[in-house]
Amino acid sequence: MIEIKNLIKTFGRGQAEVKALDGVSLEIEKGEFVGIMGPSGSGKTTLLHLLGLLDDPSSGTIRIDGIDVCRLTDWERTMFRLYKLGYVFQDYALVPELTVKENICLPAMLRRDREEKEYTAATRDILHSIGLWERRDHLQSELSGGQQQRVAIARAIVNTPDILFADEPCANLDTENSRMVLELFRKINRERGQTIVMVSHEDWHTEYFDRVVRLKDGKLVNGAAQAAAEPKAAALKENAMGNPLNYSGMGIGIEADGS
Amino acid sequence: MAQKELKVAFFLAWRSLVRGNRSSVLLNILIIGMVFTNMMFFPSLMAGIGVDIKDQIVSYQTSNIMIGPASGEQYITDIETTLAKINRLPGVERATPHYQTGATLQSRGRLIPATIGAIQPREEQYVSPLHTTMIAGSYLGESDVGEAIIGVSLAGSPNIREEDEVRPSLGGVRVGDSIQVEYPNGVEKEYRLKGIFQTGNFEMDNRMIVSWEDMQDVVGEPLTFAPYITVRVKPGYSESFVKNEILRYGVREQVQTTDDLLNKEIGRVMASFSIIGFISMIVSLVIAVVVLFIVVMVKTINNRRQIGILKAIGVEQSVIMNSYGFQVVLLSIAGILVGFLFTGLIVLYMTYYPMVTPEFSATPYVTPLDLAVNGIILFLASVISGYLPAWKVSRENIRQVLQA
Numbered sequence: 001m002i003e004i005k006n007l008i009k010t011f012g013r014g015q016a017e018v019k020a021l022d023g024v025s026l027e028i029e030k031g032e033f034v035g036i037m038g039p040s041g042s043g044k045t046t047l048l049h050l051l052g053l054l055d056d057p058s059s060g061t062i063r064i065d066g067i068d069v070c071r072l073t074d075w076e077r078t079m080f081r082l083y084k085l086g087y088v089f090q091d092y093a094l095v096p097e098l099t100v101k102e103n104i105c106l107p108a109m110l111r112r113d114r115e116e117k118e119y120t121a122a123t124r125d126i127l128h129s130i131g132l133w134e135r136r137d138h139l140q141s142e143l144s145g146g147q148q149q150r151v152a153i154a155r156a157i158v159n160t161p162d163i164l165f166a167d168e169p170c171a172n173l174d175t176e177n178s179r180m181v182l183e184l185f186r187k188i189n190r191e192r193g194q195t196i197v198m199v200s201h202e203d204w205h206t207e208y209f210d211r212v213v214r215l216k217d218g219k220l221v222n223g224a225a226q227a228a229a230e231p232k233a234a235a236l237k238e239n240a241m242g243n244p245l246n247y248s249g250m251g252i253g254i255e256a257d258g259s
Numbered sequence: 260m261a262q263k264e265l266k267v268a269f270f271l272a273w274r275s276l277v278r279g280n281r282s283s284v285l286l287n288i289l290i291i292g293m294v295f296t297n298m299m300f301f302p303s304l305m306a307g308i309g310v311d312i313k314d315q316i317v318s319y320q321t322s323n324i325m326i327g328p329a330s331g332e333q334y335i336t337d338i339e340t341t342l343a344k345i346n347r348l349p350g351v352e353r354a355t356p357h358y359q360t361g362a363t364l365q366s367r368g369r370l371i372p373a374t375i376g377a378i379q380p381r382e383e384q385y386v387s388p389l390h391t392t393m394i395a396g397s398y399l400g401e402s403d404v405g406e407a408i409i410g411v412s413l414a415g416s417p418n419i420r421e422e423d424e425v426r427p428s429l430g431g432v433r434v435g436d437s438i439q440v441e442y443p444n445g446v447e448k449e450y451r452l453k454g455i456f457q458t459g460n461f462e463m464d465n466r467m468i469v470s471w472e473d474m475q476d477v478v479g480e481p482l483t484f485a486p487y488i489t490v491r492v493k494p495g496y497s498e499s500f501v502k503n504e505i506l507r508y509g510v511r512e513q514v515q516t517t518d519d520l521l522n523k524e525i526g527r528v529m530a531s532f533s534i535i536g537f538i539s540m541i542v543s544l545v546i547a548v549v550v551l552f553i554v555v556m557v558k559t560i561n562n563r564r565q566i567g568i569l570k571a572i573g574v575e576q577s578v579i580m581n582s583y584g585f586q587v588v589l590l591s592i593a594g595i596l597v598g599f600l601f602t603g604l605i606v607l608y609m610t611y612y613p614m615v616t617p618e619f620s621a622t623p624y625v626t627p628l629d630l631a632v633n634g635i636i637l638f639l640a641s642v643i644s645g646y647l648p649a650w651k652v653s654r655e656n657i658r659q660v661l662q663a
Contacts, residue, residue, distance in 0.1 A: 049657075049658055049661075052571070054571055054657045054658055054661065055656070055657065055658040074576075075575070078570065078573055078574075078575050078576070079573070081571065081572065081573040082572070082573025082574075083573070085573075086572075087571050087572055089568065089571075093564075093565070093568040093571075095271070095274075095565065095568075095569075096278075096279075097271075097274040097275045097277075097278040097279050098274055098278075102274070106267075106572070106574075107572050107573050107574070109263070109266075109267050109270070110263065110264065110267055110573060110574060110575070110578065112261070112263060139278070155572065156572075159573075
């Protein structure tokens, strides 16, 4: 599903140049719950940003479902993120002026292939499944940290993305809430066959991951391929996944080679 | 941009305004409202002064059309025939002659020069509202002889010492007082003051008015001539139409509409007023653009991370930009409406308490067209100044704005 080859990302120039990622190659299969771990400054978030099309690599290739995403235009990348990817941020990143329900359905409102009825129903189902239906009309300021992160997760999955990225989603939570969030991720992963790539620096989180990819100084230390981890994807139903790059309703078509 | 994207942009904008920082929203609306008021106030006051001056001149000096003697002549002769001819023309309400001369007035121990005008009191009522401006005593009768009415400034006040007066007056004469008048032809005559008028027109309020019949006594012959005739135009007729009619029917005297006269006399003043008003409007507009630019810039900079998040979750740059654009649009509309209200209140206040000077009494002159034009200009300026920073921030690299 995700295939990274010799990914390099540098910041700055000349003597101030820093190599955040130094030749990382990695494969992630459909349905995997992959944890990216490593010490501070090891390049975890940079890798996640590159995988999530939030930044461009200095060199190397990223192929998602066979598409070279580095060759997409800005607008195609935006559409790719909207239709294929979901994000959960460390600080929840909810829109403070929107209610829980509005925050969740915001990405779905923009999809041209979804009617209001559909995303309203999807939002309702997700709210029930994360246990926040009763708080659907509350604002972010009226929620606890754990609740906010659950809303952020709900927002990330409302469009049934192919891949869910999470950047240290438990960093601001206590253990109890962290466990609740991780349980939610596990539930989504198992019930929906959701591919999840999560950055974490807590060792105890590894018990939730199918595979751990460790980085150090921008280099991959271990976990480059699924072979090293417990195989799981095969056990997941293929039809639980999103269709490979079906841009129906977007008015564009991207071929598997990215052209 | 599809309807769906615009809908989401508006949704985000509305929520941000309604559920965001209310004091900031109200402050922005107030700023735009004050800017609009500022844009309207000074130019409208200038226009109001212009309108008032014109109104005064039309009411008390020239009426709609003034007919002067033909070139090389001192008077319009045979006014009976001329008036009869003019009064028959379509669009003419009434034409009436005017005579004026300088004289020396003496009363209460004061001796001052003044202009004395002669009118046909009955006819004058159709041409000028002078008869409605009496503040003491009564208006002249057609055959009043030895009686006069004077302007409030010329009458003066008993409470102001002679040396303190800006323009000499008769020191507070009252109705019934007698005024000694010495005309340039040597005629001396005593008048009983019949009434005092207050027109608000500087020239008029410093005049003494007598009847046509009285002036005939002074001149010593029937007044069949006059230095000028004023013509009131019926409602619904244009001055230029009536002027052309007068010329077409063979009146050979100099015929000038108010606009002809104003262009000569106060055209430059009015042009200066327009320039001052225009400069004031431009300054206000620049202030509005700068303020809104800063407001939206600060807002977008504060929301940089949120903009990054929105982009990260797949919200298009144009949706983000339009959401800020819609906010500015809504703020501008609300601000302009508040500006309408402020302007209306100021106009209402100044209608009851106008700015009074010896030369004019001004109330802001605002037309629906002025409101619409200024509203549209401010709206466009606001939208542009609001969109620019939103466009700038929304096209930044996601990683950079996420780290903001």
